[in-house]
Amino acid sequence: TQLLEQSPQFLSIQEGENLTVYCNSSSVFSSLQWYRQEPGEGPVLLVTVVTGGEVKKLKRLTFQFGDARKDSSLHITAAQTGDTGLYLCAGFRSYIPTFGRGTSLIVHP
C-alpha cells in the first residue's frame, strides 16, 4: 500500500506550459519534502514544508502543504526543458521518510 499517492504519474508538456503535481495521503505528516531526480543521479531536495497551509515559492516553482498536513502540491509556471525529471514527494513521520511513486515530467522544446 502506497501511503503517498502522486498524480499524475507521467506528464509530457511543451516548454512554456504550466503544470501541477499532486501528493496525497490519508495520513498526517510532520513535514513534507519535494525532491527532483534526474536519470543516473540521486534525488535532490527542492523544498521542505512544515506548517499546514504553508506556501513556498522557489523561482517558478510553488509548493503548498495542505491545511491538515496530509497533502501537497507542486506548481511549475512556464516550464523549461531543464525542469525535465522525476519529481518525488516524501512525507516524514517519526523521522522516517515515505516517498511517493513519483511524477515523471518531460518538457519538450
Add this chain to the structure above:
Amino acid sequence: DAGVTQSPTHLIKTRGQQVTLRCSPISGHKSVSWYQQVLGQGPQFIFQYYEKEERGRGNFPDRFSARQFPNYSSELNVNALLLGDSALYLCASRDTPAANTGELFFGEGSRLTVL
C-alpha cells in the same frame, strides 16, 4: 567537499548470491539511510543508522541487513538474492536523524541486476 559516494555503481549477480553495497556519507554527517528504488517507483526506505546504531527499519525481509562503522560509512548486505531485488539502491546522509525537516543528501546509487 565530496558528496555521498556509493560503490559499486553497477553490478550483476545471479539468484541466490549475496551482495554488499557501500556508502560514505558527507563529512560531518552521522546518519546514513538506505533505500531501494525499483524502476518506475519512488525510493522505499530500508534502514536508517545513526552513531552506529539502527534507528529505523522498513518493511524488508531479514535477507537485508546493514551496519555503520565508526567513521560513519555504511554497508548494505543482501543475501539469497531474488530477481525482484533488481533495483537502484540509494544511500542518503544527513547530519542527524532526529529531525523531520533535515535534508537527505543522496548518492548516485548502486544499480543491482539479478539474473
